[in-house]
Amino acid sequence: LIKVKGFQVAPAELEGLLREHPEVSDAAVTALPCSRSGEVPIAFVIPKPAAAESLKEVALQQYVAEKVAPYKQISKIVFVESIPKSATGKILRRQLKEIAQKEYC
Structure with a gap:
């Protein structure tokens, strides 16, 4: 869970x-x-693939913001070619967190 100003946000909901x-x-x-x-x-x-050039961070943030409480809004969206996953298909969140901290903190 992500703790935003004391509120808990489930990553799976936003995903x-x-x-x-x-x-x-x-x-x-x-x-x-x-x-x-x-x-x-x-x-x-x-x-x-068809939207790779046209999809914008602000548009996605607005899309999510219309559907969730203010504290659940996504602060940053990074467009990537792949998401690290295990052999069973689970998202490797520890690797994502390391990337986020290294690149965006």
Whole structure:
């Protein structure tokens, strides 16, 4: 779980919303440390091939914001070609968190 200003946010909920978007192929959400909020959600998104050039971070943030409480809103969306997963298909969240901290903190 991601703890945002004392609220708990389930990454799976945000991932589900992102995957419902017609231009998103896959998504993974993890926590990014934040001095004001404790942690904030950061999403790694694989756009569908036809939408790779047209899909924008702001549009996806608005799409999610319309469907969730303000504290659940995604602070950053990173477009990637792949999401680290185990042999069984589980998202390797520890690797995502390391990438987020290294690149975006």
